[in-house]
Amino acid sequence: MHVQLAGSAGYVDDAVDALSSGSVYVSREVDGSTALADQLQAQVGDASIGIAVFSDNAALEASGPDIVSELADRTGFDTIIVAVGDDLSAGSRVLESGEAMRIANQAESAGGTLEESLSQTVQTIVQESAPAPAETGGGAGGVVIALAIAAAVVVAGVIAAIAAVRARRARTRRSQTGQELPDSVRGPVDALRALSGEYAALGGAGNQTAAETAREIDAITANAAQLFARLAEKGAEDQFQLAEIEYGDKLGKLSAALDRRYLLDILVNPHLWDDPDERVVEVRDAVDAVSEQLVDNIKQVNARRGLHFQVSLDTLSGRRKELRDWDREFRRADGAGELPSA
Incomplete structure (x- = not known):
């Protein structure tokens, strides 16, 4: 065993x-x-x-x-x-990126015991990870398989329905996935998740900085989902709104800095950029700072303390005009509006 x-x-x-x-x-x-x-x-x-x-x-x-x-x-x-x-x-x-965390969040939001939440998470992930079954002939075996599948669908439907009802009671704004990312944060998080795959691919080709960056991006997106889910669960509406403003801004700036037109291109084509090493350090420092703040904020929520924000990325986008311009482009595309002029 x-x-x-x-x-x-x-x-x-x-x-x-x-x-x-x-x-x-x-x-x-x-x-x-x-x-x-x-x-x-x-x-x-x-x-x-x-x-x-x-x-x-x-x-x-x-x-x-x-x-x-x-x-x-x-x-x-x-x-x-x-x-x-x-x-x-x-x-x-x-x-898919973020799917395992979504499954875990949904199981947790159902409000059962730890054993029940773990059991549901394991069962769902095993089912999602399993290869599609090969087609079989008809007869009694086919009937048994069909009945088993039907039963599994019914059970899954009941579990999902219970989770959704309990989640709505906890907070009416909670989405059916159990995650509570507001629109202004979901856009940057989705962009970061997409970029993570590109950094991971470059890391697989031997670029250690890209591989480390992919892991850091994954941690940031996972922790962002955790932060807003916990704030929603505790009904901390004022803190939720503060976090929405903070991370709509910070993750938007980070998305611009990590964009394929900036850091990713610097890692691939350092000879085409002025001060490439300095630029890489600037972005990596910003990633570390945001990641640490997210973890600190989650701990503050767990301890029922007010959120405390200390990270400023103004220097990152302020020193590099191209980053400031791309940040504005991202916000326009995401519907968040213009940033104030520097």
Whole structure:
């Protein structure tokens, strides 16, 4: 049986060690850890899914999305699912970008127990990851398969309906996916998700900076979804609006800086740019700053403290006229309007 329970090492390192020889890691700090580990292992089967379940204490070491990224880098699983307390995070190399996190968010929004949320997440990801079945002949076997599929569809429909009803009760503005990105933030996040694939492709060709940037973009988009989902769940309307203003602006600027016409082109054609190394450092510093602020804001929401914003990207776009111009173009295309003139 590929099950490991936590030892006494650091949370993330302990999970990495356990997942090097198994598929499921459950901290002994989690109630019913042995039974939960057995249940999850039975559901995972032979699928390339690594699961790590922590108590709330693990949040002192890293956020859920950060743990997902680290486990993905340090283990060989196609998909990683992480629970820190009752908060679920997930990432996958075989599903579309953001799909695993969407599945985890939807399961969490259903409002069940941790075991139920994890179970629903695992089952849905296993189904989404499975290859399409080959066509078979008719007869009794075909009838059985058809009935099984019909039953699965009914169950999935019931689960989705329950999740949607509970989510609407939690907040009327919540979308059916369980994510709560406002329109002004969704545009930049979608743009960043698209760029992540391009950076990952360049990274696969041997560009280490591009590979690191792809991982950082994935962390930012995942944490942005986490931040707004948690704000919506807690009904913090004023904080939600502040975050919408903050990240509509910051992620828009970041999208312009990471655009294929700027940083991506600099990485591909550094000889065609003035001060290419300096430009790369400027953008990477901005990415790090926004990523750190998102994590800090999530921690503030969890602790029910007011959001605190310290990052300014004005220097980034102010020093480079082309970035300021592209930022304006992005906002016009996204319907966010012009920025004030410098």
